[in-house]
Amino acid sequence: MKVHVDPERCQGHTLCAMIAPDLFTLDDVDGHSSAIDGEVPADLEAKAAEAIRSCPEQAISVIP
């Protein structure tokens, strides 16, 4: 699986990067999140799911 952050929805709450720092990076200038490229490693899938669940703006989705 891959994860995707919708830039139109993200408002920079930063919970995803707190929960899964290996999967999400925050922009230096505005703190908005983007997902790392590529497949989510199997051992981080639970963290990805937790980040998706925790996003206050519901901006994160899974790309199968």
Added chain:
Amino acid sequence: MSTEPVTDDERKQNRYHFDRHTPEYREQFTEVTAEMLDKCPVAWSDTYGGHWVAAGHSEVFELARSADYLSNDHDPANERRGYKGISIPSPEVAFRGGFLEMDPPEQRYYRQLLNPYLSPAAVARWAPLVDEIVRASLNEKIETGRIDFVDDLANIVPAVLTLGMLGIPLEHWDLYVEPIHASVYTPPNSPDMPRLQASRLAMRDDMMGQLSSIRESARPGLIHALATAEINGTVPPDFELLGIISLLIGGGFDTTTALTAHALEWLSEHPDQRERLSAERDTLLNPATEEFLRYFTPAPGDGRTISADCELAGQQFKEGERIWLSWAMSNRDPEVFPNPNEVDLARTGNRHHSFGLGIHRCIGSNVARMVFKRMVTAVLDRMPDYLCDPAGAEHYQTIGIIQGMKHLPATFTPGPRIGDGLDETIARMQVLVDQQRLADPVTVRKGAVDVT
């Protein structure tokens, strides 16, 4: 569902007498919240000229993210539509409270201007300085075995940091703390009002002096960004800039103080959880911080004005109607938060609304989290057995604006001072802030401050 014409009585059939400015609301918050969440997650209240109240999590989520239909605009001079901004009721002396009382695109220009000072990367640069101010604040009390966590710690550190980021001399912090803090909890008819007014005027004079001195001789910081800003091709008038500086100060001071005081009080009442948080801080401090934010919701909500007839969250609204979005009540919705009235330091899926939602998300959220974590962990390290004194703990009587505390005295086993005291440390930090141009935006200056 289509928007068919209905009478006002039909639209407003969910009614609830909601008055968040009364002490009863604070005392009965859990019961009122449970009742509204259960029976009327969006309700019409007859208070303050009549307004809507949104309490449900999914309802607040939808409404707060519908900026096309909910306006933040505050227009006291009636130059646009005369909307009343985010306070319900609107204050008697009305002025626009910075970009939190603006709509896009104007609001967006200011956010883009200030984000490079307040992003996670920008804020992280200040962490070593915050540690120094925390250490020195605790030094002032560590040998006595007594501290007031509000007066002696949580009022000081956010204030010093906020002034540093603005570009105001750090030593001015006590000129700002008292008027900001007391303005929130002092009722208009209080005998203390004249003194408070005098301290407010002194603060406002200093603020205006800082703005003009930074204009004359550039000094980095948020004020410099504002003083040199062109917003959509025009230079904003000073009163607009003072509204923004006041917003940054108001947002930066009392909210973080409130969160810290409530968390320290709760940890004193739950010593087993305090030990657990201290021992497992590497994994627990982040979720615990979000849980304290959810449970104590320092800024309990924001008002909006409906800017066009619409149907949102299953409710028909008319243009011009006022609505209160309750972050605090939506944070207790059992649909999203199992056992919502319990603090669970390891809670997952914590989609709380404590920094608001949508385009107006608290621009200082990264500052608040950082300062809170630094203060709490320092207390856990240096005063691990502290015990708050319930007889001396003084909560704000009402929670209409900020859910805060006036005082939180505690006792603990005395310990040794580490390094210098508060005044010396602040003077030393000022030199570093100036030399290292720490208040420049992260686009210009990267890397943490060197405090060695």
